[in-house]
Amino acid sequence: MKTALITGASSGIGRATARLLAREEIQLIICGRRKDRLAELRDELQKLVPVHVLRFDVRDKNEVFKNIKHLPEEFQKIDILVNNAGNAHGLDPIESGNTDDWDAMLDINVKGLLYVSKAVIPGMIERKNGHIINIGSTAGKEVYPNGNVYCASKHAVDALNQGMRIDLNKYKIKVGAVNPGLTQTEFSEVRFKGNTEKAKKVYEGYKALEAQDIAEIIYFMISRPIHVNIADLTVMPTAQANSTTVNKD
Numbered sequence: 001m002k003t004a005l006i007t008g009a010s011s012g013i014g015r016a017t018a019r020l021l022a023r024e025e026i027q028l029i030i031c032g033r034r035k036d037r038l039a040e041l042r043d044e045l046q047k048l049v050p051v052h053v054l055r056f057d058v059r060d061k062n063e064v065f066k067n068i069k070h071l072p073e074e075f076q077k078i079d080i081l082v083n084n085a086g087n088a089h090g091l092d093p094i095e096s097g098n099t100d101d102w103d104a105m106l107d108i109n110v111k112g113l114l115y116v117s118k119a120v121i122p123g124m125i126e127r128k129n130g131h132i133i134n135i136g137s138t139a140g141k142e143v144y145p146n147g148n149v150y151c152a153s154k155h156a157v158d159a160l161n162q163g164m165r166i167d168l169n170k171y172k173i174k175v176g177a178v179n180p181g182l183t184q185t186e187f188s189e190v191r192f193k194g195n196t197e198k199a200k201k202v203y204e205g206y207k208a209l210e211a212q213d214i215a216e217i218i219y220f221m222i223s224r225p226i227h228v229n230i231a232d233l234t235v236m237p238t239a240q241a242n243s244t245t246v247n248k249d
């Protein structure tokens with residue numbers, strides 16, 4: 001049985017991916033900060049496959065390394081890493097951006113992804129087997145008004161996706177990214193700091209992507225034959241043409 005480690009499994013894209021992978025008989029290491037959410041998901045999914053919960057903040061590199069190093073024996077051979085944890089914090093022009101928001105986005109979306117990858121990659125190199133899926137964004141392909149630092153963090157993910165693919169090529173490790181457009185999750189609630197009304201408006205007047213849509217793409221990527229690596233895939237709702245063009249009712 002294959003093993004997947006998914007960061008940000010407590011909601012949205014990560015949780016949908018955990019559910020789908022469990023149905024496909026892939027055992028899971030589910031990560032996040034919210035203990036109750038993760039415990040609930042473990043209880044749901046361990047009827048299908050073995051599930052191990054790791055609770056850490058991806059910003060804390062010591063916690064990341066310690067938790068991944070001390071995985072129980074049966075979860076140590078990680079075949080698939082889904083680098084998904086991340087969020088936008090705020091949507092402000094550069095001149096009035098909040099520096100705590102900037103720190104959060106760069107520390108979580110970029111450095112957190114690096115720390116988790118650094119903890120997982122040595123085992124993949126040793127086994128000459130592994131698949132890393134980085135969750136980027138359309139915000140990693142273009143920049144939109146007030147998106148400044150979030151877009152920078154996702155452009156960094158795009159660069160790291162390419163860099164990892166080059167450096168890990170000699171070890172036969174697959175690396176690829178999914179870059180979603182507007183996807184209805186808790187993303188906008190986090191961006192707007194719990195303002196649910198404002199968050200809801202982001203998805204009004206058109207059909208946004210669902211977390212399940214992205215989970216299905218991730219599963220498609222990891223279920224390709226050994227010689228096929230999907231390097232970079234951008235997906236948007238049909239109503240969206242780019243970050244600023246959305247056909248709303």
Ligand code: NDP
Pocket residue numbers: 007008009010011012013014031032033034037056057058059084085086087088108112135136137138179180181182183184185186187188190211
């Ligand atoms: P959610 O807010 O629903 O999920 C975010 C997940 O990341 C949660 O499980 C959260 O867990 C985890 N997370 C956030 N901060 C940390 C942290 N410091 N340490 C550990 N885990 C953390 O949003 P999405 O599912 O939409 O987001 C998942 C990924 O998809 C992100 O990388 C996002 O940038 C990307 N994305 C989202 C799009 C969208 O429109 N929704 C479009 C393009 C990309 P917890 O709070 O429990 O720690």
Ligand code: 8X3
Pocket residue numbers: 136137138139147180181182183243
């Ligand atoms: C999330 C999509 O358009 O809010 O990455 O940046 S968007």
